[in-house]
Amino acid sequence: MRGSSLVAFIPRVASAAFVLALPVLLVTTNVRIAATEVRVYEAALRRYGAAEATGIPLTELDRASREIIAYFENDAPTLRVLVAVNGEETALFSPRETQHMVDVKRLMRAVFRAQEVALVFVLSYVALRYLWAREAPLRRLAWEVLASGAVAAALVGGVGVVALLGFDTAWSAFHELVFPNDLWRLDPSRDRLIQMFPEPFWRDATLAIGLATAAELALLGAVAAAVLLLDRRSASTAQPGARAVPLPVTTEGR
Numbered sequence: 001m002r003g004s005s006l007v008a009f010i011p012r013v014a015s016a017a018f019v020l021a022l023p024v025l026l027v028t029t030n031v032r033i034a035a036t037e038v039r040v041y042e043a044a045l046r047r048y049g050a051a052e053a054t055g056i057p058l059t060e061l062d063r064a065s066r067e068i069i070a071y072f073e074n075d076a077p078t079l080r081v082l083v084a085v086n087g088e089e090t091a092l093f094s095p096r097e098t099q100h101m102v103d104v105k106r107l108m109r110a111v112f113r114a115q116e117v118a119l120v121f122v123l124s125y126v127a128l129r130y131l132w133a134r135e136a137p138l139r140r141l142a143w144e145v146l147a148s149g150a151v152a153a154a155l156v157g158g159v160g161v162v163a164l165l166g167f168d169t170a171w172s173a174f175h176e177l178v179f180p181n182d183l184w185r186l187d188p189s190r191d192r193l194i195q196m197f198p199e200p201f202w203r204d205a206t207l208a209i210g211l212a213t214a215a216e217l218a219l220l221g222a223v224a225a226a227v228l229l230l231d232r233r234s235a236s237t238a239q240p241g242a243r244a245v246p247l248p249v250t251t252e253g254r
Contacts, residue, residue: 034208
């Protein structure tokens with residue numbers, strides 16, 4: 001009895017883990033794309049006037065963006081970016097900013113690893129669910145996708161409301177939670193990191209990631225709903241109406 005209870009318990013735990021892992025996969029994937037796509041950086045530099053704020057040409061800032069992306073993906077312990085200002089080569093970031101980027105890299109690498117683990121789990125779960133489920137694996141998976149979408153929609157919706165109504169407070173609270181120091185408190189009048197990527201950029205990026213995740217959830221939800229609808233139709237087709245069975249005719253007294 002104990003063994004059979006454990007066997008029945010494991011699939012339930014795996015199902016709950018899938019419901020949570022799917023939104024984690026979507027969010028971390030979108031964050032990873034935003035953090036490693038050079039076009040996101042280039043668009044931000046132009047939209048928020050980074051060249052005017054820093055006094056550094058856009059060509060130099062674009063190159064710095066590519067070096068930041070490479071820093072997130074390589075094993076370099078610190079970020080050192082040199083730019084040309086008025087014909088002289090100088091460090092783009094101060095020691096405080098450079099040290100803060102060490103913390104940022106640690107956070108980014110954690111997000112990347114979480115995305116990879118979530119991806120492996122989700123793909124493995126889908127494969128095992130389809131191969132080993134005794135009956136209706138797609139129907140069960142569709143219900144789990146809908147449940148995952150409901151959980152994620154509540155979280156994404158909450159983040160969206162916070163981003164629109166109280167982003168300043170939430171942004172500060174986020175930094176205090178994930179960073180062990182106050183190196184993230186930069187001065188917009190002199191620190192180039194925040195001049196390149198001011199707070200409005202992070203607000204808009206948060207909203208963009210939330211909208212992308214919501215769109216992906218909507219697409220998955222539509223596919224799951226279609227699977228359930230087709231499954232219901234096929235089930236109703238496979239069960240024809242009851243037929244009257246004729247009684248046998250007997251001959252007596254012959």
